[in-house]
Amino acid sequence: MLQRLREDVRCVFERDPAARNTFEVLTTYPGVHALLIHRISHCLWSRGVRWPARFLAYFGRWLTGVEIHPGATIGRRFFIDHGMGVVIGETAEIGDDCTLYHGVTLGGTTWHKGKRHPQLEDNVVVGAGAKILGPIRIGEGARIGSNAVVLKKIPPGATVVGIPGRIITPRSDDQKRREVMAQKMGFDAYGMTDDMPDPVAVAINRILDHLHTLDHRLDETCHALKEMGGDVDDSHIREIEPGELGGLALDTEDGNAETSVVNRRNNT
Incomplete structure (x- = not known):
């Protein structure tokens, strides 16, 4: 309990x-x-x-x-x-x-x-x-x-x-992928849709897309170098925990809610 x-x-x-x-x-x-x-x-x-x-x-x-x-x-x-x-x-x-x-x-x-x-x-x-x-x-x-x-x-x-x-619209694969990337970074991307007239939301969506592409290409590059005999670490990159982002994430261990990277949207 x-x-x-x-x-x-x-x-x-x-x-x-x-x-x-x-x-x-x-x-x-x-x-x-x-x-x-x-x-x-x-x-x-x-x-x-x-x-x-x-x-x-x-x-x-x-x-x-x-x-x-x-x-x-x-x-x-x-x-x-x-x-x-x-x-x-x-x-x-x-x-x-x-x-x-x-x-x-x-x-x-x-x-x-x-x-x-x-x-x-x-x-x-x-x-x-x-x-x-x-x-x-x-x-x-x-x-x-x-x-x-x-x-x-x-x-x-x-x-x-x-x-x-x-x-009206099922969430697209792009939106689902952005949510996964946002969770890795420790913030909630709920409400950030492509049709929102919000330049901040649009910019964050572009950043999430870019980070997803970088993750994918880095993973492919490390695997290719490993197969060619290179001495590289091709293990899975550890995900960032929200608590590791310091003042940029919500930290509730001591009961204080610090400022988040993104202002969460409330649908009320």
């Missing part, structure tokens, strides 16, 4: 640039409180202690404005930003590293028992006011736009907007 709490607090620093220190997160973030209460109530629910689990969930709703049924299954590093008005139903399933903003509903469309709420795979982001209804699957890495109403399954990596929700 303590390890999960540490992960939950650390992910707040990664996704909310307003977070300043651990004490502030633990005492003033309703999303963290709601998740902590849910983890306890879900443990009780899983052991058949149903009424105490429901009462604890009810207390969490009163305290935070976030309603999570104790039967819902939630993965690791889950973040609810702002929190007010979030509703997560009994049979909802949420994977690892997902983010929900205020006013989101993971609801059902039937009164029959059984599976009736959505399943969110890993790395899904759901914008403020969005409604995902029914026993549908939201693919890994999907983005649900603010106020969208989603009634059908969504493939991995897709972006959904509108009422009813429609897929």
Whole structure:
């Protein structure tokens, strides 16, 4: 439980640039409180202690404005930003590293028992006011736009907007590659799309493309020299850890959130 709490607090620093220190997160973030209460109530629910689990969930709703049924299954590093008005139903399933903003509903469309709420795979982001209804699957890495109403399954990596929700653009291979390169450098490239009228985002995308090309060519060159008998190290280059970037990355070991290389964008 303590390890999960540490992960939950650390992910707040990664996704909310307003977070300043651990004490502030633990005492003033309703999303963290709601998740902590849910983890306890879900443990009780899983052991058949149903009424105490429901009462604890009810207390969490009163305290935070976030309603999570104790039967819902939630993965690791889950973040609810702002929190007010979030509703997560009994049979909802949420994977690892997902983010929900205020006013989101993971609801059902039937009164029959059984599976009736959505399943969110890993790395899904759901914008403020969005409604995902029914026993549908939201693919890994999907983005649900603010106020969208989603009634059908969504493939991995897709972006959904509108009422009813429609897929506008699945993320391209270039965007996925940039995200991988950005993670190596210790910052989050979420929201940096090719069509953004933001010269900083465009410049960073070009830098990520350039670094990817350099990595690939350096790897090929070392392997070629090794095959020709050269005394070179062609082993895999160790990835940079975020903590090794000093003041240019988020460092939460001592509870302080330092300035990031890129200002993370919030879709609220």
